Amino acid sequence: xxxxxxxxxxxxxxxxxxxxxxxxxxxxxxxxxxxxxxxGQKVEFLVSFYNNEISEKSEIFDDQFSVERPDGxxxxxxxxxxxxEDSAMYFCASSSEGGRGTEAFFGQGTRLTVV
Amino acid sequence: xxxxxxxxxxxxVEGAIVQINxxxxxxxxxxxxxxxxHDGGAPTFLSYNGLDGLEETGRFSSFLSRSDSYGYxxxxxxxMKDSASYFCAVKRAGSYQLTFGKGTKLSVIP
Numbered sequence: 245x246x247x248x249x250x251x252x253x254x255x256x257x258x259x260x261x262x263x264x265x266x267x268x269x270x271x272x273x274x275x276x277x278x279x280x281x282x283x284g285q286k287v288e289f290l291v292s293f294y295n296n297e298i299s300e301k302s303e304i305f306d307d308q309f310s311v312e313r314p315d316g317x318x319x320x321x322x323x324x325x326x327x328x329e330d331s332a333m334y335f336c337a338s339s340s341e342g343g344r345g346t347e348a349f350f351g352q353g354t355r356l357t358v359v
Numbered sequence: 360x361x362x363x364x365x366x367x368x369x370x371x372v373e374g375a376i377v378q379i380n381x382x383x384x385x386x387x388x389x390x391x392x393x394x395x396x397h398d399g400g401a402p403t404f405l406s407y408n409g410l411d412g413l414e415e416t417g418r419f420s421s422f423l424s425r426s427d428s429y430g431y432x433x434x435x436x437x438x439m440k441d442s443a444s445y446f447c448a449v450k451r452a453g454s455y456q457l458t459f460g461k462g463t464k465l466s467v468i469p
Contacts, residue, residue: 275455286462287394287402287446292455300455335401348457350401 246270248351250336256357257326265321265354267336276319277337277348278311280304287335293319326358361385363460365447370466371437379432379463381447389452391423391430396462397443405445406432434465442467 249268257263269276278290291301293311310322319338323330333353363383371377381391390409394402406414408423408430420433434441444464448457 277455279457287396287448287457287459289456289458294455302456347404347407350403352401 246349248336248338248349250334250351250354252354253352254355254357256359259328259358260325263323263326263356265323265334265336265356267319267321267351268317269319269336269338270349271317273338273340273349275299275339275341276311276313277339278321279335279337279350280332281335281353282332290321290334323356326356328358331356331358361449361451361458363447363449363458365445365460365463367461368464368466370468373437373439373467373469375437376433376435377437377465379434379445379447379465381430381432381460383428383430383447383449383460385428385449385451385458387451387453388425388428389450389454391421392448392450392457393419393421393432394446394448394459395443396446402446402459437467439467439469441465 251266276293279287281287289302291305292299308324312320333355335353336351337348339348365381392407393405395405396402405419406421408421413422418435423430444462446459446462448459
């Protein structure tokens with residue numbers, strides 16, 4: 245069964261450092277997303293990406309964040325200068341359609357710990 | 360703005376039926392999805408309602424009433440492995456994102 249894969253599963257970084265979280269979406273999907281979940285809280289939308297550009301972003305997704313699809317398979321989330329409050333589980337997701345209620349497939353997540 | 364309300368915790372007995380409710384206030388409402396998340400795991404899609412009525416997928420069913428801004432997830436023949444958090448999530452027209460509720464932690468007991 246196709247799946248979304250994320251690496252690393254866990255990353256610890258010092259405050260102020262840059263981190264890149266990596267994702268390989270399902271191969272025939274066209275829409276890609278990043279969500280985050282602070283421990284014990286709800287899943288929050290960060291950004292969606294379609295046709296090599298950001299299609300929508302939330303207030304959380306400020307100038308510290310950026311996304312890229314560098315090679316046609318990987319989809320990355322970069323946080324330029326991490327803050328303590330960036331500590332969370334980051335989920336990548338993909339779907340075959342974006343505008344309808346079709347299933348979004350989530351990866352297993354990267355747990356980011358900023359110290 | 361948007362808001363979704365669902366109970367924080369529910370406990371049910373193995374083999375029983377449980378209903379998890381979700382009420383929402385959303386402008387431009389398009390559809391309601393349900394996701395399951397085990398501790399430390401990824402959200403997994405369960406069901407989607409775009410129109411009023413009941414959608415059935417095996418032991419899981421989901422219902423939507425757009426006029427009442429209300430939906431529920433029904434889990435039948437509960438199994439221990441159903442112990443997890445269940446999130447309702449709203450999709451708005453013209454938007455790509457899912458807005459999740461805070462989740463309902465279901466505990467299935469013997």
